[in-house]
Amino acid sequence: MKRHDPSNIQQNIDKMKQKDAPFKVFLIKWLLHLFALLPLRVAHAIGHLLGLLLWHFSANSRRVVLKNIALCFPSMSESSQIKLAKANLLETGKNMTELGAIWLWPADKTRQLVKQVSGAELIEQANSQQQGIIFVAPHLGCWELIGLYYPMLCLYRPPRMKQLDPIIRKARTRSGTRLAPTDARGVRAILQALRKGEATGILPDQDPGRGNGLFVPFFGVEANTMTLVSKLAIKSKAKVIFAYAERLPRGEGYHLHFIPANEEIYGDHSVAYMNQQVEQLIRQAPRQYMWSYKRFKTRPEGEKGVYD
Numbered sequence: 001m002k003r004h005d006p007s008n009i010q011q012n013i014d015k016m017k018q019k020d021a022p023f024k025v026f027l028i029k030w031l032l033h034l035f036a037l038l039p040l041r042v043a044h045a046i047g048h049l050l051g052l053l054l055w056h057f058s059a060n061s062r063r064v065v066l067k068n069i070a071l072c073f074p075s076m077s078e079s080s081q082i083k084l085a086k087a088n089l090l091e092t093g094k095n096m097t098e099l100g101a102i103w104l105w106p107a108d109k110t111r112q113l114v115k116q117v118s119g120a121e122l123i124e125q126a127n128s129q130q131q132g133i134i135f136v137a138p139h140l141g142c143w144e145l146i147g148l149y150y151p152m153l154c155l156y157r158p159p160r161m162k163q164l165d166p167i168i169r170k171a172r173t174r175s176g177t178r179l180a181p182t183d184a185r186g187v188r189a190i191l192q193a194l195r196k197g198e199a200t201g202i203l204p205d206q207d208p209g210r211g212n213g214l215f216v217p218f219f220g221v222e223a224n225t226m227t228l229v230s231k232l233a234i235k236s237k238a239k240v241i242f243a244y245a246e247r248l249p250r251g252e253g254y255h256l257h258f259i260p261a262n263e264e265i266y267g268d269h270s271v272a273y274m275n276q277q278v279e280q281l282i283r284q285a286p287r288q289y290m291w292s293y294k295r296f297k298t299r300p301e302g303e304k305g306v307y308d
Helices: 006-036 040-057 059-072 078-097 099-104 107-111 120-128 143-149 162-173 184-195 228-236 270-284
Strands: 114-118 133-136 153-156 178-181 199-202 214-218 221-225 239-247 254-260
Touching: 006 099, 006 162, 040 059, 040 078, 040 099, 059 078, 078 099, 078 239, 099 143, 099 162, 107 143, 120 239, 120 254, 133 228, 133 270, 143 162, 143 239, 143 254, 153 162, 153 184, 162 178, 178 184, 184 199, 184 228, 199 228, 214 270, 221 270, 228 270, 239 270, 254 270
Parallel strands: 114 254, 133 199, 133 239, 153 178, 153 199
Antiparallel strands: 214 221, 239 254
């Protein structure tokens, strides 16, 4: 029997992906511009239908969402977990279709979708004191909106589909936000900006990879957690504000929430405190969290993978 070289198999797979990429890029661009032509309520209605398709036909998405919810809400009944998982994929569909407005509308028009802001005085206080701001914004609601509401310097890694890079860069910088590379140079640039009284935004709930974070509880489960927020806060003494953009029903727009961090964010248990606060935000709008992300993929040494 002829034996196949694994490296050749992977090369063939990569070639197939490269051939598919131009069509995928064209389709994504076409859909983004299509959704940008629609009122938000219509885009969200289509997103609702897309979410139903995800629930019924995307077995992997459904499996990951259900697994995460079971891990994070163990006392919740199975029927309630299933109900939350289905509602979450409906919100995931809306998250996809709203990007037409969030990325492609003129910045002023997009900001008009913000119907309510809670905690805006925190930003005003920091500005009056010429204090830098670290917005800690988990994957909750429409997180892309935070950088449009308030200009900042953010770390940015180009997408795998490089043809989408110009669209994303233009979308995220059209309101004054600047982008820095996801390396030591970018981190230094952010630290300098904070010390000058500027702002940055960080997504705190991404798995930084083995060896690049600390294992601390998240909904009672050990989660590999980034230390960047803590390091920047301690070194810059910037004001740390937790933030999320709640998606309002029936496509009415968004409610921005800004919540202050307390002094624990500058202490020895800063990373654990950050996870606790992120957890509290998610509990306010659990349907709108990105439960489809494999948050617990990296496990402590010797522990079995939770998504196997």
